[in-house]
Amino acid sequence: MAEQKQGWFQRLTSGLSRSSKAMTEQVAEIFRKPLDQEQLDALEEMLIEADLGPHAAARITKAFGEARFGKSASEDEVKEALAEAVAKELIPRQGEFDPLAGPKPYVVLFIGVNGSGKTTTLGKIAADLTGKGAKVLIAAGDTFRAAAVEQLKIWADRAGADFMSRPTGADAAGLAYDAIEKGRAEGYDVVLIDTAGRLQNKQGLMDELLKVIRVVKKIDPDAPHETLLVLDATVGRNALAQENMFGNQIGVSGIVMTKLDGTARGGVLVPVAQASDSPIKLIGVGEGIEDLQPFDARAFSRSLVGLEA
Numbered sequence: 001m002a003e004q005k006q007g008w009f010q011r012l013t014s015g016l017s018r019s020s021k022a023m024t025e026q027v028a029e030i031f032r033k034p035l036d037q038e039q040l041d042a043l044e045e046m047l048i049e050a051d052l053g054p055h056a057a058a059r060i061t062k063a064f065g066e067a068r069f070g071k072s073a074s075e076d077e078v079k080e081a082l083a084e085a086v087a088k089e090l091i092p093r094q095g096e097f098d099p100l101a102g103p104k105p106y107v108v109l110f111i112g113v114n115g116s117g118k119t120t121t122l123g124k125i126a127a128d129l130t131g132k133g134a135k136v137l138i139a140a141g142d143t144f145r146a147a148a149v150e151q152l153k154i155w156a157d158r159a160g161a162d163f164m165s166r167p168t169g170a171d172a173a174g175l176a177y178d179a180i181e182k183g184r185a186e187g188y189d190v191v192l193i194d195t196a197g198r199l200q201n202k203q204g205l206m207d208e209l210l211k212v213i214r215v216v217k218k219i220d221p222d223a224p225h226e227t228l229l230v231l232d233a234t235v236g237r238n239a240l241a242q243e244n245m246f247g248n249q250i251g252v253s254g255i256v257m258t259k260l261d262g263t264a265r266g267g268v269l270v271p272v273a274q275a276s277d278s279p280i281k282l283i284g285v286g287e288g289i290e291d292l293q294p295f296d297a298r299a300f301s302r303s304l305v306g307l308e309a
Contacts, residue, residue: 008293013303015285019266020306023050024079027305031078040065051236052086053271060085076307083301089270090297095254095279097294099125099226100134105183105191107216107223109176111209111246112230114197117258117284119148121230122192123155124284124292134189136161139179141172141212142196152194162188172196172208173215180219193224206249213250227253228281231272234262243276254281256292261285266304 013020026046030039040061047057063085068078099106108125112118122138129136138156140163142148149165156163164182166175176193183191193216195209216223229252231239239257246252255278260266273280280295302308 008290009299009303009308011291012283012285012293012299013306013308015261015291016266016300016303018261018264019050019304022264023267023304024075024306027078027082028075031075035065035068047267049265050267051265051271052267053237053240053274056089056270056274060089063088079305079307083298083305083307086267086270086304087298087301090273090280090301093273093276093279094295094297095281097226097228097254097281099129099190100132102225103220103222105137105180105188106225107180107183107191107193107220108226108228109193109195109212109216109224110228110230111195111250111252112197113199113232113242114145114148116197116230116232116242117256118197118230119151119155119194121228121256121258121282121284121292122194123152123159124289125282126155126161126192127159127289128292129190130160135187137179137183137188137191138163139175139191139193140165141175141194143168143170143172143175144196144198148194161192173211176212177215177219180216180223184219202245206245209250227251228256229254229278230256230258233257233260233266233268236263236265236268237271239268239272240275243272247276247278252276252278254278256282256284257295258284258292261291269300 030042044057044061048054067081110118110122126136126138138161140149140152143166146168153163164179179191229246257269283295284292
């Protein structure tokens, strides 16, 4: 287990290397002398540029200044203090995703805009669950995009999960209903439901998602047991707007932040976590199944500033 955790930490550090490299270079430049107000101002500006957002940047800078003001420190000491300040922002926003601990079938709804990594995230979760011996059913609820259905079918085959789909343009709510009925009748542990994410008509998308949820609740008032919003870190602070749009109308139980390896501004996770009523539950730092893992606030914070475990 320790080796597995260490392996994940190394992947996290590697995945966040673009963010940590940018931050490390600036930290080294800022802290060449004992900390003063000019350096604190430069630190705050750097954190804002790293997409941590002005409010979090101000709080982190204040906490950092109170701990270090007037002191000389090595680069690693500076990073340790900075990592601790970031971790304090994120630890209250850390959540747990454990579909095998809930009722059966445990229904998970995946929402988010097209291109966020939603379908891939669902596939990775399916593979992880079947690897643990779970009986998993995947429902391709993005009935408007044939490519999404095909991609999900590939993931289902790879994961060893069962798969349900409907013809292009079919009613997504009806598919979700049938999937849960099948899940109940045939003893599935988990039902994973993909949804559409097109934004040409935002309200149309929201109405469709709300219909899916209403229909699902006719079978099980407690379902969906989890509604995961998948956000793409590479879109930067636009992820905040997406979180606000989905969170206000749909009701999100957890956030998955993907593609953290594809940006030099991985700090965007901080303002998203602060702005959301929902915790961060999973993060993705690569293409592999093992690169989607539970969110660990302290490990993330250390990797973000370029520290090892």
